[in-house]
Amino acid sequence: MSSVQLQRLSQLASKYVAEGRVPGIVNLVMRNGKIVHLEAVGNRGVDDETPMQLDDLFRIYSMTKPITSVAAMQLYEEGKFQLSDPVTKFVPELHGLNVLNDDGTLSPVEREMTMHQLLMHTAGFSYGFHPYRDPVDRLYVAADLTNAPDLEGFVSKLAELPLRSQPGEIYHYSVAVDVTGLVIERLSGLPLDEYIDSKILKPLQMNDTFFEVPSTKRERFVQNHFINPDTGSLVNVDYAPAPYGYRKGVALSDYFDVSLISGGAGLVSTALDYARFAEMLRRGGSLDGARILGPKSIGFMTRNHLSEDSMHAAWEQMPTPDIGRPGFGFGLGFGVVTDAAALGVLGSDGEYNWGGAAGTIFWVDPVEELVVVSLIQLMQSPWPLRADVQVAVYQALTESYED
Numbered sequence: 001m002s003s004v005q006l007q008r009l010s011q012l013a014s015k016y017v018a019e020g021r022v023p024g025i026v027n028l029v030m031r032n033g034k035i036v037h038l039e040a041v042g043n044r045g046v047d048d049e050t051p052m053q054l055d056d057l058f059r060i061y062s063m064t065k066p067i068t069s070v071a072a073m074q075l076y077e078e079g080k081f082q083l084s085d086p087v088t089k090f091v092p093e094l095h096g097l098n099v100l101n102d103d104g105t106l107s108p109v110e111r112e113m114t115m116h117q118l119l120m121h122t123a124g125f126s127y128g129f130h131p132y133r134d135p136v137d138r139l140y141v142a143a144d145l146t147n148a149p150d151l152e153g154f155v156s157k158l159a160e161l162p163l164r165s166q167p168g169e170i171y172h173y174s175v176a177v178d179v180t181g182l183v184i185e186r187l188s189g190l191p192l193d194e195y196i197d198s199k200i201l202k203p204l205q206m207n208d209t210f211f212e213v214p215s216t217k218r219e220r221f222v223q224n225h226f227i228n229p230d231t232g233s234l235v236n237v238d239y240a241p242a243p244y245g246y247r248k249g250v251a252l253s254d255y256f257d258v259s260l261i262s263g264g265a266g267l268v269s270t271a272l273d274y275a276r277f278a279e280m281l282r283r284g285g286s287l288d289g290a291r292i293l294g295p296k297s298i299g300f301m302t303r304n305h306l307s308e309d310s311m312h313a314a315w316e317q318m319p320t321p322d323i324g325r326p327g328f329g330f331g332l333g334f335g336v337v338t339d340a341a342a343l344g345v346l347g348s349d350g351e352y353n354w355g356g357a358a359g360t361i362f363w364v365d366p367v368e369e370l371v372v373v374s375l376i377q378l379m380q381s382p383w384p385l386r387a388d389v390q391v392a393v394y395q396a397l398t399e400s401y402e403d
Helices: 007-018 061-077 115-119 135-143 151-158 176-188 192-201 215-220 271-282 295-301 308-314 385-394
Strands: 024-031 034-045 048-051 098-100 106-108 225-227 234-236 328-330 335-337 352-355 361-365 370-375
Touching: 007 024, 007 034, 007 385, 024 271, 034 271, 061 115, 061 176, 061 192, 061 271, 061 295, 061 352, 098 135, 115 176, 151 176, 176 192, 271 361, 271 370, 361 385, 370 385
Parallel strands: none
Antiparallel strands: 024 034, 024 370, 034 048, 098 106, 225 234, 328 335, 335 352, 352 361, 361 370
16 A cells, blocks of 8 residues: 555545544554554544544444344354344344234234344344434333333333334344343343343453443543534533433443443544454454464455345435445345446445444454544434545555455
8 A cells, every 4th residue: 555645644634634524533444454544633532632643542332233243143153043043042032023014904923033134134123313203112111211220120111012024024223132142141141231241341451442431541532422412613522412412321321330231332442442442354254373263254244134125115214225225235234346447435345344323433444454443423424434535545555365
């Protein structure tokens, strides 16, 4: 890669900060296992003019999902479950769910949701992102799932809600990975945070990744933001109107006092830490002597598992509008590029990736042997960060490994 051309990534980060799109950003690029670009630009927040540091801690939200999915597949490799197993085998609380139809009637599930469907978001759950137009989402918001004391309480609340669709029918981004977290607890006999720490984080030396930020590292925890719709300016998300602002003791809001361990969105991490996880994936499941998963499992997880019908139904489904677009599918915990040309963004077929609610992104390109992590803290970011960073990274290649 050209160090001169990589300056365009620096220029991009500086532009994002100078134009007030984000207070700060950390970008990391690895090729062939070596860091070729690592830079922090801007400040920690609109209320914190401390310069952004390389080891600052970010809410990675849904970038937690690939880690939890890997944890589940470790248990799959151990023979603890089959992907065809019904979820109710491990979470009987979810037996006998109903589907809320468009006409307001309820229908019983026609088939049991499976572990496979749980991992690929086709189990029928939702997330509550669209309460103004979706009656199921209104029920999710009213249930206030993240205010549950733990995963047991979370699933007890979830069991009272209807499904949005029949299991296996369509892709719909959802709380399924939080349910997966409870399955992990019950199969392993360990709390989810302890399992992930002992089986993934510690072996990979990810010493700055937590569900609860230690008191000794809280000064490195950067602010989160949203865009004030009245002024267009960035505001500390702590001051957002309910239920989006800070709530003491509530998961995904209070990171200092955590009891509900969210396998779908609960982790805090750094660019360097997450890059170790991504590099483990790129290398087929091991890093620096630590074997996390087998290469066949990684390959299985990072290919498209969605049917054409499910993908079509998911097209432009917020907050994951890429799913269902021509050239983009979903595996087990990862978005998957099936046709970069059809997707219309510079990249490679076979790239896999995901992002978080506060604008964080990562991807692994097994063709070009690339790992990229880009971290910001802006809820509902309108900026095309992934596409911008992809162009800045790929144009810096001086040699391509693509056939």
